[in-house]
Amino acid sequence: MTQPALEAIRPSVTKINMMKTPTADDLEDMHFRSVLERLTPNQGAQMLRYGWQREGVISLAQGEGSSKTPDFIAGAAYKALQDGKTFYAPALGVPELRQEISNYYQRLMGLNLPTSRIFATGSGTTAMHLALTSILEDGDDVVAVTPIWKNLLGAVELTQSKIIQVPLEPDESGWHLDLEKLFDACTNKTKAILIVSPSNPTGWIMPEHDMKAVLEFARDRGIWIVADEVYHRLTFDRPYAPSFLEIAAPEDRLFSVNSFSKAYAMTGWRLGWLVGPAASESVIRDIALYDNMGPPTYAQYGAIEALRHGEDWINDQLTLWKGNRDKLRTYFKKNDRITWPDSEASFYAFFKVDGEPDCVALSKRLIDEAALSLAPGCAFGKDCAGWLRLCFAVSEDKIDEAIKRLDQMIGC
Ligand SMILES: Cc1ncc(COP(=O)(O)O)c(C=O)c1O
Incomplete structure (x- = not known):
């Protein structure tokens, strides 16, 4: 985009960024459905936004793998568009x-x-x-x-x-x-x-x-x-x-x-x-x-x-993720502060850190001080305060680095 074109949109972007968060009264004035006011807050999404695109932060908070869609799938959709x-x-x-x-x-x-x-x-x-x-x-x-x-x-x-x-x-x-x-x-x-x-x-x-x-x-x-x-x-x-x-x-x-x-x-x-x-x-x-x-x-x-x-693709991904899960398992077993009930499936480790009952505060500290973004457990149910969720569907290097950063913060 040219500089003048950028200048042209910048004021409106700034305006959007500066808009104040609407209060409950503002929302009521608009006559949205009342059930929307009663939705319980999504602390996982809030924390994701807190760490979103911060420089140098490793994000293992979102529930997705880090690989892009394989070409054989993307190619078929592309061909369908052309056809x-x-x-x-x-x-x-x-x-x-x-x-x-x-x-x-x-x-x-x-x-x-x-x-x-x-x-x-x-x-x-x-x-x-x-x-x-x-x-x-x-x-x-x-x-x-x-x-x-x-x-x-x-x-x-x-x-x-x-x-x-x-x-x-x-x-x-x-x-x-x-x-x-x-x-x-x-x-x-x-x-x-x-x-x-x-x-x-x-x-x-x-x-x-x-x-x-x-x-x-x-x-x-x-x-x-x-x-x-x-x-x-x-x-x-x-x-x-x-x-x-x-x-x-x-x-x-x-x-x-x-x-x-x-x-x-x-x-x-x-x-x-x-x-x-x-x-x-x-x-x-x-x-x-x-x-x-x-x-x-x-x-x-x-x-x-x-x-x-897709079977070969699934098997390759699983081999990578299983290796990552095993690395985490080895680390968690060594760290006396961590409780991690073993996991048989999915690409998440859901664990608890001794002495850290407030998972929102701990997630924020992990982002601010260790540049590591995880999801706070309280987002997953009423009895999950104090837990954290880590998505290990990333490269082996990233998991090694994430373990290092985790250890800086909550090593025993
Ligand atoms: C249990 C569960 N169901 C559904 C979904 C959403 O799947 P989709 O991306 O197809 O909407 C997720 C995404 O994290 C999930 O964890």
């Missing part, structure tokens, strides 16, 4: 993509899912919104297993349903869910149980026998299961994490949310999918039509290529 795949497409995705997702489940899990149960969406987040919007209304309860990615709680809050959190319990070997506590938390107002497995941020995988017990319970009580399975390929000791889809019948009240973001380095594409029961197609289509009318057309051709030819 004129630039028009509106069906709201639930182009038929080829829906079929390819079905083929993927057949190859991976031996499942036979008809395309009428598979809906391509403009991200995993959108898939979650579509699922929740189709079942929740004011006055419903949602029982959510926590720690959990905060945005999912936000999605429930937007529907005006109430969230009941059931925390996983940590020990040396990992995280565990007490099923009795989960079942006790369900009342006659409970419309859905929300489970993220593999979990962001803990890396916990729900064991298959627990899935079966939850499915039986939910069937008995007429409760929906909303399963976020976005990290199902990010497993270090098995090809994929068990899915509720493997044990459910087509008519069960189950939504499985998934995404291209994590496994295929496609976070910026905003592409995901949803699998629902046989009866849900027309319902989800209606909501999708009144929402965004479906994911971008050309991008779906990149996604098809990801599913067809």
